[in-house]
Amino acid sequence: MDANYFNYFTEVEEHFQRARGTGLFLLSTLDWALIEQWKNSGIPLEAVLRGIDAAFEKWKTRRNRTQMVNSIAYCTQAVTTEAKAMAEDAPRPSRQAAPPFSIDDLRAHLDRAAQALANANLTEIAGSLQRLSAEAENHYEDLEQLEQRLSALEDKLVAEVRTHASEEALFNARRDVDSQLRPYRSKMTAEQLSMLERQLLERRLLEDFKIPRLSLFYIR
Numbered sequence: 500m501d502a503n504y505f506n507y508f509t510e511v512e513e514h515f516q517r518a519r520g521t522g523l524f525l526l527s528t529l530d531w532a533l534i535e536q537w538k539n540s541g542i543p544l545e546a547v548l549r550g551i552d553a554a555f556e557k558w559k560t561r562r563n564r565t566q567m568v569n570s571i572a573y574c575t576q577a578v579t580t581e582a583k584a585m586a587e588d589a590p591r592p593s594r595q596a597a598p599p600f601s602i603d604d605l606r607a608h609l610d611r612a613a614q615a616l617a618n619a620n621l622t623e624i625a626g627s628l629q630r631l632s633a634e635a636e637n638h639y640e641d642l643e644q645l646e647q648r649l650s651a652l653e654d655k656l657v658a659e660v661r662t663h664a665s666e667e668a669l670f671n672a673r674r675d676v677d678s679q680l681r682p683y684r685s686k687m688t689a690e691q692l693s694m695l696e697r698q699l700l701e702r703r704l705l706e707d708f709k710i711p712r713l714s715l716f717y718i719r
Contacts, residue, residue: 506599507538514548515571518555529679530571532698542582550578572683600718606635608718612711624656649713657701660708672703
């Protein structure tokens with residue numbers, strides 16, 4: 500597994516803040532969903548960081564810079580360009596790196612999620628998480644495979660939440676997602692927008708039902 504794999508979100512957030520040069524800047528829900536889209540699409544962390552730098556270099560050449568860059572979505576085209584450039588290079592051997600969390604952190608993450616799902620009467624998925632927690636030592640040896648298992652469970656979880664969401668809740672969630680994406684529609688491809696809409700909608704529904712994210716990227 501590549502070095503910094505589980506630091507993907509943190510690395511991008513900190514790099515964007517440094518490029519923006521205004522100290523602490525809190526990313527929006529849209530920003531986090533976009534980063535997650537890049538991660539899920541297999542875009543290397545290095546391509547994202549290069550893209551951010553390229554986008555800000557372009558911004559600095561503008562005559563009118565009174566308006567700050569207030570979303571990582573501004574960097575979308577540059578990140579896509581860098582990802583394509585890296586894909587054309589010869590593949591590099593992956594570097595191995597220790598995960599930035601302990602096996603106790605892993606167990607606690609799985610146990611918290613299992614308890615939250617049990618409280619929400621999602622007992623089948625809660626049971627799966629409890630079994631993964633009980634076998635944490637084995638899974639700690641292959642975190643990439645565990646992440647794949649958790650992604651599959653989260654897909655199932657989202658399907659369950661969609662089933663139980665009211666028509667009004669789905670309407671409000673879609674309206675909010677459309678509002679967030681409207682300023683950036685001209686800067687993204689139809690495929691990017693479709694993926695981002697889906698991820699934002701899933702995030703919103705999970706938040707509404709107070710369901711935690713299962714991915715190892717959310718270990719705290």
